[in-house]
Amino acid sequence: xxxxxxxxxxxxxxxxxxxxxxxxxxxxxxxxxxxxxxxxxxxxxxxxxxxxxxxxxxxxxxxxxxxxxxxxxxxxxxxxxxxxxxxxxxxxxxxxxxxxxxxxxxxxxxxxxxxxxxxxxxxxxxxxxxxxxxxxxxxxxxxxxxxxxxxxxxxxxxxxxxxxxxxxxxxxxxxxxxxxxxxxxxxxxxxxxxxxxxxxxxxxxxxxxxxxxxxxxxxxxxxxxxxxxxxxxxxxxxxxxxxxxx
Numbered sequence: 001x002x003x004x005x006x007x008x009x010x011x012x013x014x015x016x017x018x019x020x021x022x023x024x025x026x027x028x029x030x031x032x033x034x035x036x037x038x039x040x041x042x043x044x045x046x047x048x049x050x051x052x053x054x055x056x057x058x059x060x061x062x063x064x065x066x067x068x069x070x071x072x073x074x075x076x077x078x079x080x081x082x083x084x085x086x087x088x089x090x091x092x093x094x095x096x097x098x099x100x101x102x103x104x105x106x107x108x109x110x111x112x113x114x115x116x117x118x119x120x121x122x123x124x125x126x127x128x129x130x131x132x133x134x135x136x137x138x139x140x141x142x143x144x145x146x147x148x149x150x151x152x153x154x155x156x157x158x159x160x161x162x163x164x165x166x167x168x169x170x171x172x173x174x175x176x177x178x179x180x181x182x183x184x185x186x187x188x189x190x191x192x193x194x195x196x197x198x199x200x201x202x203x204x205x206x207x208x209x210x211x212x213x214x215x216x217x218x219x220x221x222x223x224x225x226x227x228x229x230x231x232x233x234x235x236x237x238x239x240x241x242x243x244x245x246x
Contacts (some may be wrong), residue, residue, distance in 0.1 A: 041091060041102040042117075045069070045081040052082070062136070071104065073119060073141035074150070077111045089133055091122070096197035098122050099154060101143060119143035119192060121152070147190040153225065157184035160201045160211075160239060161168065168241045170211055175211075176242040185238065191221025201239055210240030 048068065052061065058068050067088055072077040081104075085244040091102055104110070104120045120140035128134045144150040160175050169175070179185065191196055196219055212235050214226060 028103060032046045041100070043083060043087060043091060043102050043104050045083045045104055045106050046159075047106065047108070048080045048082050053080070056153060057099075058137075067135045067138060069138040069140060071110060071118075071140045071142060072123070074144045076113055076142060079111050081106065082137075085135060088135065088138065092135070092138070097125075099156065099195050099197045101192055101195065104140060147221075149193065151188040151190040151221075152197070153186070154189050155184045155186050157198045158201045158238060159198050160203060162202055162204045165204045166206060166209060166241055168243070173209075173241050173243045175239050175240055177209055178237045183218075186225040188223045188225055190220070191223060194219040194221055196222055203239075203241075206239070206241070210237060211239040212237055 002196050051057065051070075055213055061068055061082060064086070066082045067085045069081050069083055069088075072082060075137060091097055091100075094100060098121060099118050103117055105117045107116060110118055118198050120142055122138060123141040124137075124139040126136040126138070128136045137176075144152065158177060158179075158192055160177075163169050163175055166173075166175075185199060187196070199218075201216060203211060205211065215236050216238065
């Protein structure tokens with residue numbers, strides 16, 4: 001799986017964004033636990049002063065070991081904060097950081113409408129240098145106050161396992177994922193204790209090389225979002241064994 005990387009020196013700011021939708025990290029094995037309760041990961045932050053905005057001020061913040069970030073979502077005010085870069089990297093370097101909750105803590109309150117702590121998910125991560133994990137900016141989205149009525153939209157990657165059990169694959173075929181590369185299965189998530197990090201797609205459950213939605217194990221509070229025509233019948237294809245042409 002290749003990861004598209006944009007660097008600040010080569011590309012304009014409009015494309016200097018890296019959305020980590022499906023990228024495996026260095027320390028943990030993605031095949032161990034696809035769904036785990038989110039542990040108490042606490043990240044301390046502070047409000048940015050009125051003069052801590054602009055390109056030059058943000059560059060100074062980064063030199064001083066701080067990363068500018070924003071908190072958005074849940075119909076609450078847009079908040080600009082600064083977090084310690086070393087503490088932030090401990091979360092960002094994890095394999096499934098965009099699908100793992102963390103608790104953001106701000107002394108004095110995050111906004112006039114919420115307290116000092118709130119659960120967030122990293123939504124957008126900008127890098128100046130991806131190879132050295134040199135961060136530019138991070139946007140967090142709040143976990144909704146009423147997830148039953150306002151669930152979170154997530155794209156969850158698929159990990160195909162036991163492909164060798166399909167005879168056609170032994171003969172040279174491969175499993176074609178039915179979604180855009182890097183997108184995964186688009187879902188609604190309403191249970192913060194069971195956010196799927198990825199879905200295990202077991203090819204032993206496939207029928208004639210076709211793996212459908214009913215063959216996936218969905219955790220509580222997770223439902224697929226509707227797709228275009230042909231994928232809204234509730235049992236759409238997620239993977240298909242395809243013969244290599246030539």
